[in-house]
Each structure stands twice: as structure tokens, then as C-alpha cells.
Amino acid sequence: MSHELTLLPGDGIGPEVTEATVQVIEAAGVDIVWDRHRVIGATAVERGRPALPPDVVESIQERGTALKGPVTTPVGKGFTSVNVQLRQRLDLYANVRPATSLEGLDTPFDDVDLIIFRENTEGLYSGIEYFDDRLDIADSIARVTRRGSERIIRFCFEYAREHGRDHVTLAHKANILKKTSGLFLDIGNDVAADYPEIEYDDRIIDNLCMQLVTNPERYDCIVSTNLFGDILSDLTAGLVGGLGVTPGANIGDELAVFEAVHGSAPDIAGQNVANPTAMIRTAVMMLQHIGEPDAAAAIEGALFEMYREGDVLTRDVGGNASTSEFADALADRVAHHVEA
Ligand code: ATP
Numbered sequence: 001m002s003h004e005l006t007l008l009p010g011d012g013i014g015p016e017v018t019e020a021t022v023q024v025i026e027a028a029g030v031d032i033v034w035d036r037h038r039v040i041g042a043t044a045v046e047r048g049r050p051a052l053p054p055d056v057v058e059s060i061q062e063r064g065t066a067l068k069g070p071v072t073t074p075v076g077k078g079f080t081s082v083n084v085q086l087r088q089r090l091d092l093y094a095n096v097r098p099a100t101s102l103e104g105l106d107t108p109f110d111d112v113d114l115i116i117f118r119e120n121t122e123g124l125y126s127g128i129e130y131f132d133d134r135l136d137i138a139d140s141i142a143r144v145t146r147r148g149s150e151r152i153i154r155f156c157f158e159y160a161r162e163h164g165r166d167h168v169t170l171a172h173k174a175n176i177l178k179k180t181s182g183l184f185l186d187i188g189n190d191v192a193a194d195y196p197e198i199e200y201d202d203r204i205i206d207n208l209c210m211q212l213v214t215n216p217e218r219y220d221c222i223v224s225t226n227l228f229g230d231i232l233s234d235l236t237a238g239l240v241g242g243l244g245v246t247p248g249a250n251i252g253d254e255l256a257v258f259e260a261v262h263g264s265a266p267d268i269a270g271q272n273v274a275n276p277t278a279m280i281r282t283a284v285m286m287l288q289h290i291g292e293p294d295a296a297a298a299i300e301g302a303l304f305e306m307y308r309e310g311d312v313l314t315r316d317v318g319g320n321a322s323t324s325e326f327a328d329a330l331a332d333r334v335a336h337h338v339e340a
Contacts, residue, residue, distance in 0.1 A: 118229020
């Protein structure tokens with residue numbers, strides 16, 4: 001079966017890890033016609049276009065699914081994050097970010113298997129910010145809605161039910177943020193009652209961070225508002241080998257954009273040293289989503305073998321292979337898996 005999908009290589013390390021990922025998907029024999037859009041973010045703004053050009057949005061709306069590399073967001077000034085804009089415009093309300101130990105990687109824990117479910121369209125990322133020049137005061141509105149909270153919490157419980165996971169933890173700061181975090185927690189308590197077979201508890205965000213760096217094996221599904229979810233997913237990435245190996249997906253009721261947790265990593269861009277594993281595992285999630293479970297399993301199996309053997313790995317995980325050397329070795333192995 002042939003698929004028509006949108007491909008957004010992004011910038012920074014985006015094009016390198018995306019190219020590696022497309023090579024590996026091809027080796028798995030999946031027939032994909034990519035609609036590629038390279039002009040996005042700063043590249044678009046330099047050409048006098050909006051940071052998120054309308055043709056990018058239309059392409060995803062028409063095709064339903066996209067694979068996306070990171071797009072750099074200027075810090076403190078300049079255009080609104082393209083990543084955030086895209087999630088809001090396409091109503092991709094569920095940001096799913098698994099953190100799973102990879103056998104063969106030397107990390108402080110070897111039995112982590114948890115998923116962060118981050119609300120992706122509101123909270124402190126609503127984009128409602130004000131600056132009063134006269135008084136030098138900056139305000140940011142953390143808008144939390146009943147609809148927005150209920151759908152991400154329900155998404156998390158439904159996912160847990162479908163995937164045989166048995167524990168949901170809701171992360172909040174309802175002791176201080178009594179209205180916003182308080183609403184999220186109240187809704188969580190109500191929704192949890194509809195899933196009696198799933199163990200449910202809540203944790204105050206700062207306490208949860210401490211628990212996660214001491215006993216991460218105890219956690220399974222963690223659901224939270226936008227900012228907490230963003231921070232938690234970098235933290236949990238760190239528990240399992242870092243941003244180079246952790247995948248992610250932005251899912252709505254109609255559309256999905258698959259995107260790794262990491263950003264554009266300008267410090268290593270263009271050097272052929274970035275680890276494409278996060279993006280490749282992101283593509284595995286995408287292949288499962290579009291109904292290509294065999295290709296997803298072949299890629300994942302080959303990837304796990306490479307890590308177990310440890311001969312060809314990128315430098316962020318202790319090896320000395322380049323991005324393209326890693327991609328070539330993995331693509332060869334995937335092709336063997338598919339043939340076998
Ligand atoms: P953003 O805020 O855009 O999500 P970030 O703060 O998460 O970005 P990144 O751009 O992801 O930051 O980079 C953080 C650090 O992780 C950098 O030092 C970078 O070198 C490293 N890093 C990120 N992705 C990778 C990767 N795929 N391979 C190797 N190192 C990576």
C-alpha cells in the first residue's frame with residue numbers, strides 16, 4: 001500500500017536526522033510519497049513568508065500525517081514557535097513522549113518504561129503574554145480549559161487501556177496554582193473514575209521530578225499540562241540516554257505530526273554527528289499509526305540489535321559513528337530483517 005505523507009526536515013540537525021530516517025524507512029520497503037516542505041521557520045521569514053507557511057498546514061490537512069524535524073525558535077524575541085503554532089493550528093492536543101531504557105546503553109537505570117502525555121495546545125504555551133513598558137512588568141496567562149484538560153486526560157487513560165498499561169499519574173501544582181492546576185487535577189480525579197482497572201494517583205510536579213530521578217521504574221503513564229509536560233519529557237529523556245534517543249508524537253482527533261523530543265541542537269548542526277535514533281523511533285511510532293506494523297517492528301528490532309551490539313553508535317551515546325554511518329548500518333540491517 002502506498003502512503004502520501006508530509007515531510008518537514010526542519011533546520012539545525014533536522015535535515016540530517018530526517019534524511020537518515022527516510023533512508024531507513026525506505027530500507028524497510030514502505031512505499032511513501034513524501035510532500036517535502038523545506039521552507040519553514042527562519043528560512044521562511046528570511047523570504048518574507050510567515051514562519052508557518054499556509055502550504056505546510058494545507059499539506060498536513062490533506063495528507064493527515066507528517067514526519068517533522070525540529071524548527072528553531074528564536075529565544076526571547078522574533079516569531080512565535082513554529083512547533084507550538086503547528087500543534088495549535090492543527091489541534092494536535094496530545095503530545096506523547098515515551099522514555100524507555102535501551103538495552104546496551106549505559107544509563108543510571110535500566111528498567112525505565114514510561115510515557116509522558118503532555119497537553120499540547122494551551123496552558124502556559126497559550127501565547128497570551130503582555131509586557132507593560134511603563135511599569136516593566138511581564139504577564140503570561142496559563143489558560144487551562146475543561147475541554148482541553150478532559151481530552152488529554154481521557155487520551156492518556158484510553159492509551160493506557162489499549163496498550164495494557166495499568167497506572168496513570170497526574171502531575172500538577174494545585175497547591176499553589178489553585179485555579180489552573182486545580183482544575184486539571186479535579187478533572188483528572190473525575191475521569192479516573194471511568195477507568196477503575198487503571199491505578200491512578202497524582203503528584204505535585206516538584207516532588208515528581210525528585211521521584212523520577214530516584215525511582216523512575218515506579219512510573220508508567222504520566223499526564224500533565226503543557227509546560228510541566230515539556231520539562232518532564234526532557235527530564236525522562238535524560239534517564240534513558242538523552243534527547244538523541246527519545247521519540248515523540250503530536251496527535252489530534254484527525255491529524256498527527258510525528259516529531260522527536262529534541263530541538264534543532266544548533267551546537268552540533270551540519271557536522272554529521274547528530275544521533276538519528278530519536279527521529280527513527282519517532283518514525284516507528286508513525287509507521288504503527290499508518291498501519292505498517294511489520295515495517296515498524298523490523299526497524300525497531302534492527303535498532304535494538306545495533307544498541308545491544310554497541311559497535312556502530314553515535315558519540316552522544318558513547319560511540320564514534322557519524323549520523324550517516326549509523327544510518328547506513330541500520331538501513332542494511334533493516335533490509336536483512338525485511339528479507340528474512
Ligand atoms: P527545544 O527547546 O527547541 O526543544 P532543547 O532545549 O530541547 O530544544 P536541543 O536543541 O534538543 O535543546 O538540544 C539540547 C542538547 O541536546 C544539545 O546540547 C544537543 O547537542 C543535544 N542533542 C539534542 N538532540 C540531539 C541528537 N539528536 N543527537 C545528539 N545530541 C542531541
